[in-house]
Amino acid sequence: MKKLNSINWVAFKDDKVYLEDVPITIGINIIDWLKQFSSLKYSIEQADYNERRKYITFSEYLNIVISSFDDVVTDISVYPYQFQSSPYYKGDIIIFDKKLEVPFLSNDIEKYFPDIKVKRPPSKVIDRFLPREALEYVVNDRVKLEISMGRSAELVGSISLKYV
Structure with missing residues (x-):
């Protein structure tokens, strides 16, 4: 398998995140993965609050964050474009074979996650979500996708693959 030398697209597919063609999964040793694939x-x-928790960022892609506990990957987050916000991921984001339209509007969540449970329907009058509110989309019995709203609730601020 090739090594990462750039990240022009990120794909969330099943229980993996692909950085270009290189998959990364929850539960792997991040140090071994970095040596082998990057x-x-x-x-x-x-982390300030726990020396066993670490955050890995790529120097040119600060908007992709891999979190680990004892060097085991616990979640992988990507920050899509938001108005007047930085840093954000400038490449393509693909969710289950659909290319994400940016900015990722919270009213468009069902377009990418058709079976997601949402309390309030889309609205053009009031905000559907609170700032920083998060929704969960269970992928399987081990992992979920978490969709978190940004500072402005009409925009999605991050998409993360995490343990259930």
Whole structure:
């Protein structure tokens, strides 16, 4: 398998996230994965509240964040374009074989996640969600996708693959 030297597209498919053609899954050892599959510069930051929790970012792609606990991947997050916000991922984002239209409007969530449970229907009058509110889309008994609204509730701020 090739090594990452750029990330022009990210795809969420089943229980994996593909950075270009290189898959990454929840539960793998991130240090081994980085050595084997990445030639990109990256940084590892330790969480202030727990020295076992770390955040991995690629130097040129700060908007893709891999979280780990004891070097085991716990979630992978991508931050799509939001108005007046940075950093955001500038490449293509593909969700279950559909290319994401950016900005990712919260009223369009069902277009990409048809079976998702949402309390309120789309509206052109009032905000459907609260800022930073999150929805879960269960992929299987092990992982879920979490869709979090941005500071402005009409936009999705992040898409993350996480443990259930």
